[in-house]
Amino acid sequence: MKSDFSEEKKIVCRCEDLTAAEIIKKIKEGYHTFDELKRVIRCGAGMCQGRTCRDLIMKLLAQHLNRRIEDLPHPTIRPPIKPIPLKSFQ
């Protein structure tokens, strides 16, 4: 099981500290879109709002579902596209 162990040391979403192993496990459980994964494990929900991990996770989804990236639903991007402290609205 050496390969499984090594997946655990590969960080995919840095903000939420999620590894390739955790993401692949969820894909295998049936979460087949980025937004579904985001709802269960918070990938892309951190400070960077998925700027780093979005491309990597889309690639993992494409590999494991055997589909092209452009045929997978893209995550919804909502404003604010970067986190704003609530005090800025005072």
Add this chain to the structure above:
Amino acid sequence: MRYQLGIVGGGPAGMMAALIGDRFGIKTILIDDNPALGGQLIKQTHKFFGSKDHYCGYRGFQIGSILREEIAKSKVEVITSATVTGIYPGFILGLHHKERYQEVGCDAVIVATGAKEKFLIFENNDLPGVYGAGAVQTLMNVYGVFPGRRALMIGSGNIGLIVTYQLLQAGVEVPFLVEILPEIGGWFVHAAKIARAGTRILTSHTIISALGEEEVEGAVIAKVDDQFHPVSGSEVTIDVDLICLAVGLSPLSDLLWQVGCRMEFIPELGGYLAWHNERMETTVPGLYVAGDVAGIEEATTAMLEGKVAAISAVSHLLGPSDELSAMQREIIRELDDLRSGDFSQVVSRGLRRLYDRP
């Protein structure tokens, strides 16, 4: 406060677009999230190629200074350290600046937000000492910070090659550069320079893992087969304290997704980007793109795209004219010329695919 033209991103594309807007008397606001205008130009210490019209012979940061001075002399309103957090109906820009959220209305918008660095999945890729090549360039060339003692560069595109050279200039050893493809991606002239300086460029190689407990103390690299899978038994451990990723850029298109532009996936241009035509018009009337967000290229084409986008915006605001369309056609022709070389084949193929999707 209301403006005729709002430009998001003050790199080469956005700055050039602002200057064109100003030249036609358009009330323009230029917004950037960095402390100073210039985008990636501020850290580019290499000289530009091309013709005199395109600032050849100048170093990137000098081009940034020239444009910044021209903008300071113009009527363009500049806000730095400000983030556009959303674009709402009627082109209301949500703006976060000095811990305050405010809204700015515009009649037309140019999105010139540039690109983000791609990341790579490998073992221990979160250890301190793993950097994007752009980040290393910022540390060294903008802040004068020594990023490490011995570096492994990943990726042989022009950024990987140029940053390797700049690391060597700063006194950092770069014993190896690995490239997963069988051929070097960037220009021969840059590759030859670093090879002469002693960097071994290993094609068909990749990184397997970073080594170390608290920070990078080494790396394992390996040969890959034609399916890009590591060849077992070919692993080599190297002694480095810095791992630099130059594995490509992708357009920073979040605002364009959010505003509802039709998006297209074009790998040759870096991934998802807003559909646009040669005049840099997106599917949202009055909204234009320019620079890396419209497909990954470099600063010279970004500046020209900034001009093209601004002329489209001026036509939209003031009504079309023969003068504007002649000027725009001329710049589009310059762009075509710049992209006619062998090195632009991939970009040209990507743009053709984009333009062919009406």
